[in-house]
Amino acid sequence: xxxxxxxxxxxxATSTTLGGPVGFWAAELIHPYDVFTQAGYGVTIASxxxxxxxxxxxxxxxxxSGYAKDDTLSLDYIHRPEFMAQLENTPAIAxxxxxxxxxxVVCGGQSPMFTFRQDEALRDLFMTFYTAQKPSAAxxxxxxxxxxTELADGTPLIQNKVMTGFANSEEDYADQxxxxxxxxxxxxxxxxxxxxxxxxxPAFMPHxxxxxxxxxxxxxxxxxDTARLVLSVLQES
Numbered sequence: 594x595x596x597x598x599x600x601x602x603x604x605x606a607t608s609t610t611l612g613g614p615v616g617f618w619a620a621e622l623i624h625p626y627d628v629f630t631q632a633g634y635g636v637t638i639a640s641x642x643x644x645x646x647x648x649x650x651x652x653x654x655x656x657x658s659g660y661a662k663d664d665t666l667s668l669d670y671i672h673r674p675e676f677m678a679q680l681e682n683t684p685a686i687a688x689x690x691x692x693x694x695x696x697x698v699v700c701g702g703q704s705p706m707f708t709f710r711q712d713e714a715l716r717d718l719f720m721t722f723y724t725a726q727k728p729s730a731a732x733x734x735x736x737x738x739x740x741x742t743e744l745a746d747g748t749p750l751i752q753n754k755v756m757t758g759f760a761n762s763e764e765d766y767a768d769q770x771x772x773x774x775x776x777x778x779x780x781x782x783x784x785x786x787x788x789x790x791x792x793x794x795p796a797f798m799p800h801x802x803x804x805x806x807x808x809x810x811x812x813x814x815x816x817x818d819t820a821r822l823v824l825s826v827l828q829e830s
Contacts, residue, residue: 596827597635599694599722600626601686601715603704603735604642610777615703616647619654619667621732622700624816625823627666632824637694641708641715643685649702652813686718696823697722701733701759701813706776709738716742723750723807728826730808732819733759734776739809740783752788755804757811760793 602617622638629636640646651660654668661667670676691697697719699709709715720742723729731738736758742750758780767775784791793811794800800811801818806826810819 595633595635596695597637597693598629598823599689599691599697600636600638601697601699601718601735602638602640602646602683603700603702603708604640604644605647606704606707608703608775609707610773610775611771614647614650615707616649617652617700617702617704618733618813619648619652619661619671620664620813621652621702621735621810621816623667623670625698625700625732625820627670628817628820628824634824637689638679638683639686639689640683641686641712643683643688646680646683649704652702687714691718691721691725694722694727695827696728697730698819698823699731699735699738700816701731701735703734703775705734705737706778709735710741712738720750726806728806728808728823730810730819730823731758732810732816733812734780736784736809737778737780740780740787749787749789750807751784753790754807755790755792755802756784756807756809757792757800757802757815758784758809759812760796762793762796763812766796 605616608615650656654661654664739751761781781791799814799818801815801822803822808822
């Protein structure tokens with residue numbers, strides 16, 4: 594039977610800094626999803642609360658802003674009814690059995706920055722995969738989940754780990770474009786305080802890193818690289 598990947602996307606939320614609706618980033622689901630399915634793996638798309646999930650508007654190639662207009666892969670998937678149907682009623686993570694999956698990938702976007710750090714169930718799910726020695730990946734702002742994950746002895750999971758995530762250089766860019774502070778905290782700063790070895794490439798360059806079976810991707814352009822690292826770990830087992 595094909596190995597199964599669990600991909601977790603955020604539920605819709607409201608930005609406490611800007612006041613508008615936020616969701617998950619389209620490319621951070623679609624690009625790794627494409628890598629996994631092209632390789633013959635099964636993928637389940639879930640969310641913490643279940644139900645309908647939504648793209649961050651800026652990540653939608655159809656958005657009037659044109660911010661993601663060059664994301665042709667996401668546009669292709671958006672026009673696949675069988676794919677989009679999965680986003681209409683995602684299973685809640687509590688309804689799933691982690692033993693049925695071989696790896697987890699937590700996607701980013703804006704909503705995770707306002708919802709993931711407080712989500713104990715999502716943290717526990719991630720650590721279930723990690724302690725079972727399964728590939729455990731987080732991407733872009735989804736890596737904020739790792740700021741609260743701890744080993745059994747209370748040590749931060751990311752202490753002394755090599756990791757990446759949405760970088761300060763990229764937060765600077767976002768703040769300048771919007772004209773105010775977009776995010777309530779910065780992952781690079783918080784992870785460094787916890788003792789992580791936070792490594793980045795220039796803003797918006799594809800970049801993913803692996804430390805054992807912990808895998809992290811820098812931003813929305815890093816989804817395919819993140820997925821390929823997950824596959825490399827699976828192929829070792």
